[in-house]
Amino acid sequence: MSTAIDGGVRAAFRAIADVLIPAAEGMPAASEVDVHGPVLDRIIGLRPDLAERFFRGIGAIAGLPPETAAVQLNAADPQALAAIGLVASAAYYMQPRVRELIGYPGQEKRPGNPDETPEYVANGMLQQVLDRGPIFKPTPKA
Amino acid sequence: MSGKTGGARRDEPVDVLIVGAGPSGAVAARYLAAAGLSVVALEQGHWPDAADFPGRKREFELAAQKRWHPNPNVRDLPRDYPVETSASDINPLMYAAVGGSTTLYAGHWTPFLPSDFRVKTLDGIADDWPFTYEDLLPSLEEIEREVGVSGLPGNPAYPPQRAFPTPPLPIGKAGRKAVEGLDKLGWHWWPGTNAMPSVPYNGLNPCVRRGTCMTGCPEGAKSTVNITFWPHAIRSGARLITGARVREIEVNDQGLATGAVYIDENGRERRQRAAVVIVCANGIGTPRLLLLSKSKRFPDGLANRSGMVGKRLMMHPFSAVLGVFEDELDGWMGPFGQLVESFEFYETDASRGFMRGAKWGAMPGGGPLGVTSFVGSQIFSAGEGGMVEDVWGENLHKLVARRFNHCLVYGIIGEDLPEESNQVVLDPELTDSDGVPAPKLLYKVSQNSHDMLRFHVARCTEAVEAAGAIETVVVHQVRDTGWHLLGSCRMGEDAATSVVDQWGRSHDVPNLYIFDGSTFPTSGGVNPTATIMSVALRQVRRLIAQRHLQEAA
Structure with missing residues (x-):
């Protein structure tokens, strides 16, 4: 089994990635954001544990039409399909265009203001909890 | 003990040897060194480097599923030891580093409640602790000052106590959504109390809600003892040796511990002698080490005349309820961390068909890959046998589109009752990277836990539905959630049925102590780090006060 990301692997991955992540619902297909490009190398480099299943799956679907490939791989080797799907979806949701479309800025800083009175204090919501009184069982007297 | 001020050189005998540099080991080291005792700590992992944490990187979620996964068997790093889990319903989670598993914890700061220390008296099951909530409270309040806890005082789920040192973090849109539902039902909630300061504090930066707490905080804002305790301990003279895998605690002919044998980073076997040994290696690592330390005098493992070393392992079976809402909830935003907590169903109500209860923590839903996963594990998916198009x-x-940015997740931590059949043993074949036998878990989720989680899942589902959820997804008994490793070297006053006394001193070896969560007689239904650190402080204070009476090798 080859573990090099050559042109054939990229082409096969691109084709099945478009079945898993097609252009639909206002979102681009996987290939439109180049999941088969340099990001593929980056992900396999980051997650070498996925490589064996990824390349096994890609090898198994050689020559098959992409839709047939996905269905057959899901039946014969779902672990391989899961690895290909994870690589494809991880690559897809790392792309700025995709993130913008789903409204995801990434894990960014959003500091709060520690001096601000919390809304739930100001509007009395928390007072309702306090008004119900203690709910713990105290330590029994010895 | 000599009381010579620290600075011991390698292999020189010291007053106190600590095994493990996680929360309890750090508490011990800091206070012992400050009291003028010479201290060496051996830690199998290394200092975490915040620059390595993936939270600022685009591939954050992908890294969370492997390199930063909390299951050591998934990470499979050389400094981790493997755990044989084929006979366990739950996978144990931990991390080998200075700071221990808090490197990857969520920082939920939830001390045990008064009833947790009196389970036998109140409910007629399990055991009481040798001390009460009130006995522990001064230590808890002191620890909270060091940890830099953020929170709002006055939670009616707890007795009154000293205010937290930093104000609460914002509960955000997801927290407000959780509150909407809880308020409609008239159920308890409180803004989340977290081990993350909201202002700069004790070497910690303030939390900026990046939301990547569980892969290590790249901001240095999650309270971990590598930031809050070890620098103080080292300044006071404690010596911390990393990359040091302890394989045996040795004893002399008088039955006193003399120190430990460890394997250093270069694979060389070394020996550290000490007057007192304190084991702080968590609820799996500690019994593993004691069981490895067999000798003529202790053929069944060190401090194991009761036969209780390794038994009564508790790991808090965990379920999750995900609520999906029409509104955008900023579901990737932290803290991650608990936004809101609820103790509505914490105390026993026998009419529910089970004993004891659980705490809920409302958490955000995570990034786009998080719509099908929780803490790096694929759980909300079609599963085996599904169709491609599912x-x-x-x-x-x-x-x-439906879930991302529209979710909140309730995590349910239920009290796990102690059972002798749930245990840590040594695996006959599996070893770590130094060839030391690995632990094996024999653990079954009890019927009580099963029934408890079913009840709480139903109530959490009601809570998210009351808040207007358009979809709910339930995952019952998540396998990769054995964060809380407790009970396997139980404390008690009877040497026939327990391993250590309330001060952490082993009944069988008078200069061997255990300060970690393995000594807990019961598990509570909350995240235990606050209690682990507080108990360690209470114990180390006693050791320091009594040091002139301490027997030593």
């Missing part, structure tokens, strides 16, 4: 194709886009 989770791929147009349905992937629909799923992400």
Whole structure:
């Protein structure tokens, strides 16, 4: 089994990635954001544990039409399909265009203001909890 | 003990040897060194480097599923030891580093409640602790000052106590959504109390809600003892040796511990002698080490005349309820961390069909890959036998559009009652990278836990539905959630049925102590780090006060 990301692997991955992540619902297909490009190398480099299943799956679907490939791989080797799907979806949701479309800025800083009175204090919501009184069982007297 | 001020050189005998540099080991080291005792700590992992944490990187979620996964068997790093889990319903989670598993914890700061220390008296099951909530409270309040806890005082789920040192973090849109439902039902909630300061504090930066707490905080804002305790301990003279895998605690002919044998980073076997040995290696690592330390005098493992070393392992079976809402909830935003907590069903109500209870923590839903996973594990998915189109194709886009940024997750921590059949043993074949036998878990989720989680899942589902959820997804008994490793070297006053006394001193070896969560007689239904650190402080204070009476090798 080859573990090099050559042109054939990229082409096969691109084709099945478009079945898993097609252009639909206002979102681009996987290939439109180049999941088969340099990001593929980056992900396999980051997650070498996925490589064996990824390349096994890609090898198994050689020559098959992409839709047939996905269905057959899901039946014969779902672990391989899961690895290909994870690589494809991880690559897809790392792309700025995709993130913008789903409204995801990434894990960014959003500091709060520690001096601000919390809304739930100001509007009395928390007072309702306090008004119900203690709910713990105290330590029994010895 | 000599009381010579620290600065011991390698292999020189010291007053106190600590095994493990996690929360309890750090508490011990800091206070012992400050009291003028010479201290060496051996830690199998290394200092965490915040620059390595993936939270600032685009591939954050992908890294969370492997390199930063909390299951050591998934990470499979050389400094981790493997755990044989084929006979366990739950996978144990931990991390080998200075700071221990808090490197990857969520920082939920939830001390045990008064009833947790009196389970036998109140409910007629399990055991009481040798001390009470009130006995522990001064230590808890002191620890909270060091940890830099953020929170709002006055939670009616707890007795009154000293205010937290930093104000609460914002509960955000997801927290407000959780509150909407709880308020409609008239159920308890409180803004989340977290081990993350909201202002700069004790070497910690303030939390900026990046939301990547569980892969290590790149901001240095999650309270971990590598930041809050070890620098103080080292300044006071404690010596911390990393990359040091302890394989045996040795004893002399008088039955006193003399120190430990460890394997250093270069694979060389070394010996550290000490007057007192304190084991702080967590509820799996500690019994593993004691069981490895067999000798003529202790043929069944060190401090194991009771036969209780390794038994009564508790790991808090965990379920999750995900609520999906029409509103955008900033579901990727932290803290991650608990936004809101609820103790509505914490105390026993026998009419529910089980004993004891659980705490809920409302958490955000995570990034786009998080719509099908929780803390790096694939859980909200179609599963084996599903069709391609179940989770791929147009349905992937629909799923992400519906769930991403629209979720909150209730995590349910239920009290796990002690059972002798749940145990840590040594595996006959599996070893770590130094060839030391690995632990094996024999653990079954009890009927009580099963029934408890079913009840709480139903109530959490009601809570998210009351808040207006358009979809709920339940995952019952998540396998990769054995964060809380407790009970396997139980404390008690009877040497026939327990391993250590309330001060952590082993009944069988008078200069061997255990200060970690393995000594807990019961598990509570909350995240235990606050209690682990507080108990360690209470114990180390006693050791320091009594040091002139301490027997030593």
